[in-house]
Amino acid sequence: MEQLKLGIPKGSLESATVDLFKKAGWQISISSRSYFPTIDDEEIKCSLMRPQEMAKYVERGTIDVGIAGRDWVRENQSDVIELCEMVYSKVSRRPARWVLVVNGDSKVKGPEDLRGATVSTELVGFTKRYFAERNIPVNVEFSWGATEAKVVEGLCDAIVEVTETGSTIRANGLRIVTELMESVPVMVVNKASWEDPWKRAKIQQIATLLQSALRAEGMVGLKMNAPGTKVPAITAILPSLNNPTVSNLYNSDWVSIESIMPEQEVRRIVPELLKLGAEGIVEYSLNKII
Ligand SMILES: Nc1ncnc2c1ncn2[C@@H]1O[C@H](COP(=O)(O)OP(=O)(O)OP(=O)(O)O)[C@@H](O)[C@H]1O
Ligand SMILES: O=P(O)(O)OC[C@H]1O[C@H](OP(=O)(O)OP(=O)(O)O)[C@H](O)[C@@H]1O
Ligand SMILES: [Mg+2]
Numbered sequence: 409m410e411q412l413k414l415g416i417p418k419g420s421l422e423s424a425t426v427d428l429f430k431k432a433g434w435q436i437s438i439s440s441r442s443y444f445p446t447i448d449d450e451e452i453k454c455s456l457m458r459p460q461e462m463a464k465y466v467e468r469g470t471i472d473v474g475i476a477g478r479d480w481v482r483e484n485q486s487d488v489i490e491l492c493e494m495v496y497s498k499v500s501r502r503p504a505r506w507v508l509v510v511n512g513d514s515k516v517k518g519p520e521d522l523r524g525a526t527v528s529t530e531l532v533g534f535t536k537r538y539f540a541e542r543n544i545p546v547n548v549e550f551s552w553g554a555t556e557a558k559v560v561e562g563l564c565d566a567i568v569e570v571t572e573t574g575s576t577i578r579a580n581g582l583r584i585v586t587e588l589m590e591s592v593p594v595m596v597v598n599k600a601s602w603e604d605p606w607k608r609a610k611i612q613q614i615a616t617l618l619q620s621a622l623r624a625e626g627m628v629g630l631k632m633n634a635p636g637t638k639v640p641a642i643t644a645i646l647p648s649l650n651n652p653t654v655s656n657l658y659n660s661d662w663v664s665i666e667s668i669m670p671e672q673e674v675r676r677i678v679p680e681l682l683k684l685g686a687e688g689i690v691e692y693s694l695n696k697i698i
Pocket of ligand 3: 420
């Protein structure tokens with residue numbers, strides 16, 4: 409039987425990725441010391457890999473497809489297909505940002521003020537390219553982690569670090585000078601695997617379902633009954649993906665109206681719907697929007 413080799417990012421994105429697969433319809437279980445998670449789909453074989461190395465293994469064909477932050481895919485400059493992006497992070501649904509950071513009391517206003525300075529980061533290649541493109545000579549030093557502490561301790565003049573909520577930067581009394589790049593998880597595919605019809609179909613199945621699970625987040629369905637005469641007024645104010653669905657109620661001049669919308673719109677729209685004569689309003693949650 410054919411099998412698709414799939415790389416799951418170990419570390420910051422690990423549990424968010426497993427949660428997303430669950431919403432998409434696959435149960436992945438990771439036992440504590442094994443690097444080969446089990447998945448309830450015999451057509452897939454999972455491996456846990458560091459996102460820093462994911463694109464390299466995809467390029468070589470060790471795995472067919474992997475999920476890793478775009479930051480590390482760029483850093484590696486690997487020859488892979490970046491099939492799609494998926495906007496999720498460690499704790500939120502916002503992109504992670506790589507930022508240039510200095511001490512709160514530093515006088516640095518922009519990257520140009522860092523001529524001759526030492527910049528510490530895990531993302532060495534990208535950071536070197538960033539300063540070189542701007543003709544700013546800096547000494548970029550590789551950091552194994554806990555990078556924020558280095559600028560606090562005076563081991564460097566600035567750092568380039570990833571931030572999501574900003575709480576690490578705040579907790580260390582640091583200041584963002586500028587943003588260098590936004591990063592979201594991307595699905596990267598081996599070029600030969602993409603030419604294999606079976607693998608391509610399987611990869612597309614996974615990508616579609618992951619995307620549709622993400623798309624459904626924060627969205628709800630709203631359904632109501634209303635007098636037929638009110639359809640123009642109600643549909644005019646009702647948010648929807650395309651257009652609301654309107655269907656006839658049996659033996660009645662009332663209709664049923666149904667629409668998909670962001671959950672936060674509901675509290676605004678319900679009083680207006682009631683004013684327009686809607687009744688029996690039902691809100692329901694969605695698993696996927698395909
Ligand atoms: N706090 C965060 N919020 C959102 N994304 C993050 C966060 N930290 C890391 N990432 C993303 O996760 C991926 C891996 O990050 P990173 O290189 O920091 O490794 P890690 O998984 O956090 O492991 P480690 O604990 O060694 O730092 C990157 O693509 C990065 O953009
Ligand atoms: O803006 P925030 O939400 O505070 O996130 C930023 C922090 O998250 C990452 O650390 P991680 O959790 O990967 O721990 P690490 O020190 O092991 O890298 C990153 O290296 C920052 O330190
Ligand atoms: Mg980290």
